[in-house]
Amino acid sequence: MVKRRVEKLDGAFPDFVNEADLSLDQILDTISASNLPLPEPEQNSQDEKINRFEDFYQNKISETCDDILMLEKNAATIVQADIENLYKGSFVREFAARYHMDENDAREKLRLDLAGQLQSWGMKCINKRHYALPREIKHIIRMDFYGTVDKIDEKKDGRSSKKLSDTYRRRSPEKTAGTKPADYNLGSSPVWIVFRQFRSFRLLERNLPELLIKEGVSPQDYKRLNAYDLSQVLYNHYITKSKPDAERKERANLFLGAKYRFVKAFIRRNKTALRRIMDMRGYDHRYTETLIKHMEQYGVTGGFDVIEKNYTQEMLEELKKRKLLSPEIKVGDPITDDQIARIKAAGFIGTILARDESGNPITGPELNVHHKVAVQDCGEKTNFAEVNQFKNLCLIIEPYHFFAHSLDRTGMANGAEYYVSRIEIGEDVAFYGGFNKLFQIEYDFGQSRTGLYNRNALDAFRNSKRLLDTGDEYWQPDKMPRRQKKAAKKLKQKQALAEKNTQNTNNAVPPVPINRPPEKDEEIIEKPVRTKEKAAQRRDKISRKKDEYMRLRKNLIEKRKQYLTLRAAKKSAIKTISRFEDERKLEKLIQYTMKSQGRKR
Amino acid sequence: MKRLFENLNKISSRHQGKPVNVQKIILAQKELVQNRNASLPHDFLEFLHRCNGISYDGAAIFGIAPEGRIFLDLVQANKMSPLSGFPELVILGCDEFDYLAYNAKRHQYQIIDKEDSEVLEEYSDIEPAILHILKI
Numbered sequence: 186m187v188k189r190r191v192e193k194l195d196g197a198f199p200d201f202v203n204e205a206d207l208s209l210d211q212i213l214d215t216i217s218a219s220n221l222p223l224p225e226p227e228q229n230s231q232d233e234k235i236n237r238f239e240d241f242y243q244n245k246i247s248e249t250c251d252d253i254l255m256l257e258k259n260a261a262t263i264v265q266a267d268i269e270n271l272y273k274g275s276f277v278r279e280f281a282a283r284y285h286m287d288e289n290d291a292r293e294k295l296r297l298d299l300a301g302q303l304q305s306w307g308m309k310c311i312n313k314r315h316y317a318l319p320r321e322i323k324h325i326i327r328m329d330f331y332g333t334v335d336k337i338d339e340k341k342d343g344r345s346s347k348k349l350s351d352t353y354r355r356r357s358p359e360k361t362a363g364t365k366p367a368d369y370n371l372g373s374s375p376v377w378i379v380f381r382q383f384r385s386f387r388l389l390e391r392n393l394p395e396l397l398i399k400e401g402v403s404p405q406d407y408k409r410l411n412a413y414d415l416s417q418v419l420y421n422h423y424i425t426k427s428k429p430d431a432e433r434k435e436r437a438n439l440f441l442g443a444k445y446r447f448v449k450a451f452i453r454r455n456k457t458a459l460r461r462i463m464d465m466r467g468y469d470h471r472y473t474e475t476l477i478k479h480m481e482q483y484g485v486t487g488g489f490d491v492i493e494k495n496y497t498q499e500m501l502e503e504l505k506k507r508k509l510l511s512p513e514i515k516v517g518d519p520i521t522d523d524q525i526a527r528i529k530a531a532g533f534i535g536t537i538l539a540r541d542e543s544g545n546p547i548t549g550p551e552l553n554v555h556h557k558v559a560v561q562d563c564g565e566k567t568n569f570a571e572v573n574q575f576k577n578l579c580l581i582i583e584p585y586h587f588f589a590h591s592l593d594r595t596g597m598a599n600g601a602e603y604y605v606s607r608i609e610i611g612e613d614v615a616f617y618g619g620f621n622k623l624f625q626i627e628y629d630f631g632q633s634r635t636g637l638y639n640r641n642a643l644d645a646f647r648n649s650k651r652l653l654d655t656g657d658e659y660w661q662p663d664k665m666p667r668r669q670k671k672a673a674k675k676l677k678q679k680q681a682l683a684e685k686n687t688q689n690t691n692n693a694v695p696p697v698p699i700n701r702p703p704e705k706d707e708e709i710i711e712k713p714v715r716t717k718e719k720a721a722q723r724r725d726k727i728s729r730k731k732d733e734y735m736r737l738r739k740n741l742i743e744k745r746k747q748y749l750t751l752r753a754a755k756k757s758a759i760k761t762i763s764r765f766e767d768e769r770k771l772e773k774l775i776q777y778t779m780k781s782q783g784r785k786r
Numbered sequence: 787m788k789r790l791f792e793n794l795n796k797i798s799s800r801h802q803g804k805p806v807n808v809q810k811i812i813l814a815q816k817e818l819v820q821n822r823n824a825s826l827p828h829d830f831l832e833f834l835h836r837c838n839g840i841s842y843d844g845a846a847i848f849g850i851a852p853e854g855r856i857f858l859d860l861v862q863a864n865k866m867s868p869l870s871g872f873p874e875l876v877i878l879g880c881d882e883f884d885y886l887a888y889n890a891k892r893h894q895y896q897i898i899d900k901e902d903s904e905v906l907e908e909y910s911d912i913e914p915a916i917l918h919i920l921k922i
Contacts, residue, residue, distance in 0.1 A: 269865075272866050272870075273865065274820075274821065317902070320904070323883075327883060344905070344907075344908045345906070346905065346906045347906075347907075435918075444882075485843055486844075487843070488841065554844060561901035594868075
């Protein structure tokens with residue numbers, strides 16, 4: 186059985202070397218292959234060409250690359266075999282019997298060996314404290330990661346962990362009759378405070394009050410909604426937008442998920458490096474180009490068809506027979522997007538696929554987005570948006586992703602504290618294509634250092650009841666121009682005055698709770714109340730001053746106008762004079778020349 | 787099953803393994819039972835007869851030693867998962883956060899959180915469960 190299993194796995198990894206060649210000596214042999222002495226010059230002409238001075242470094246470099254790739258593949262195969270042994274009961278039992286130890290100890294020993302093996306290849310296994318995340322926050326993180334929201338269907342046959350609250354179930358449009366969007370204080374919901382930590386949800390924030398009114402959730406009920414209720418509110422609105430005619434309406438698109446945004450951001454900055462790695466790993470350049478195109482356009486990293494660029498004779502014969510192409514198309518003509526769509530719809534996409542030498546469609550590696558710090562370990566964070574930030578994400582090729590999770594272990598109790606085992610990938614690694622650094626791309630997305638999300642600044646700004654125009658994660662309020670500042674201050678003063686006046690007329694002072702420090706406006710209200718006469722006097726004074734100011738302003742404008750006309754007149758006069766002077770000078774010159782000519786005669 | 791494949795065929799962007807022969811399926815079944823996993827449900831066997839695993843956009847439905855894709859191997863994934871100690875479960879697929887497993891005791895397809903092993907969703911039919919994990 187075991188033998189057959191090994192055979193199967195060998196087949197599953199055809200580009201890797203056989204397990205028989207995995208001994209360290211063999212690996213060292215492959216490395217030293219490039220260090221062998223060069224052949225003698227009197228060998229055949231082809232060898233002479235190889236050993237020419239100008240070809241030497243090129244050959245040397247390509248040999249070294251081949252060695253590195255071979256070493257990489259060998260290492261991957263060794264790790265894979267170790268993982269398999271660790272999880273194979275028969276192997277663990279045999280190991281325990283051989284070294285006279287308990288089965289659990291044997292497994293732990295194998296585990297440590299594997300951890301050591303991985304560490305030598307740059308994947309560090311660490312034990313760290315585990316801070317569990319509440320389920321609702323995980324739900325929000327997932328929504329942000331995928332950019333979608335699932336329907337919460339309580340009537341479906343199986344059970345579900347997503348439960349709508351009674352408050353949400355009791356919603357009715359009557360409850361929100363006459364309610365305005367301004368009546369909702371979005372910050373009063375502890376759940377929405379977590380939602381708004383994510384940039385994408387903050388962008389949706391403006392529509393939320395209207396959606397709540399539409400759903401029939403009153404401002405009082407809003408505070409008691411859970412994360413599933415709010416996601417259902419979003420689902421109800423966005424499902425009509427995202428899939429109006431779809432058969433399945435289980436999932437609505439909200440925005441471009443963090444996963445796809447990361448892929449797009451990564452490829453924008455690391456196109457050349459990715460091309461180099463894919464080339465070194467021996468993947469077809471047509472696959473690489475299609476991958477890059479899909480990463481740029483859609484943020485996806487795999488599972489697409491690699492299409493041939495131009496038509497061949499066989500393709501044309503097949504497609505023209507099916508009447509999928511017009512007869513004018515010739516061999517070598519480019520395959521357009523419209524034609525691809527038509528051929529795909531007819532189910533003949535296989536005809537135009539790019540193929541390798543053996544005639545198989547071109548494929549490439551499986552690329553996944555990996556959370557460097559696992560979502561589950563982020564319970565200690567105060568800003569949960571950090572989980573899906575670019576600095577915590579990395580693209581990783583299989584089987585390395587599989588290796589990275591091979592030692593995952595949770596719930597290791599040590600008294601009251603819980604620890605987890607995780608494999609750590611370098612902090613700045615944005616692409617992990619192999620153990621060797623040559624197959625990795627390091628990129629600091631810079632969010633941690635340059636533009637840190639300043640929550641205090643943002644909160645202060647939000648408290649000043651100014652709406653967010655820019656929903657950037659790391660956005661900080663810009664400095665206001667002086668003029669605007671002045672105008673805002675004036676407006677604020679005016680509003681305060683008007684408020685005071687109305688309060689004076691109503692003669693009503695709102696009660697201030699004892700346990701809460703009074704706000705600024707309230708402090709003003711608490712001051713001795715002025716009489717109506719004083720207020721009228723003050724109004725007169727202000728209007729007088731305003732009139733005076735307006736008069737002065739008018740005078741100033743008139744004076745400026747006068748000055749401008751004078752300046753224009755002066756300019757034109759100078760122009761005329763200079764022209765006149767020039768003419769006089771010319772005349773003088775003519776007279777002088779004429780005189781001199783006369784003298785000569 | 788026909789409807790499931792109709793839905794799957796709509797997305798061209800997927801890796802789909804070629805159907806597996808009966809012998810390989812029997813071998814894998816035996817190995818799963820030896821490893822104290824539940825045996826594969828009937829619907830999933832039918833699925834394997836049509837395709838040997840699918841991977842799409844970071845999510846995967848496992849196959850039986852699919853060519854060149856060790857991480858999509860059903861037996862391997864079951865050995866490595868933290869759910870391997872539950873004899874009523876067999877893992878059939880996964881995405882970034884969850885496993886798709888079959889609970890033979892409850893006769894339900896379950897979406898289980900990878901870390902805390904909490905059952906998030908249950909489906910009595912394979913089609914919505916696969917579509918859930920593949921996010922189609």
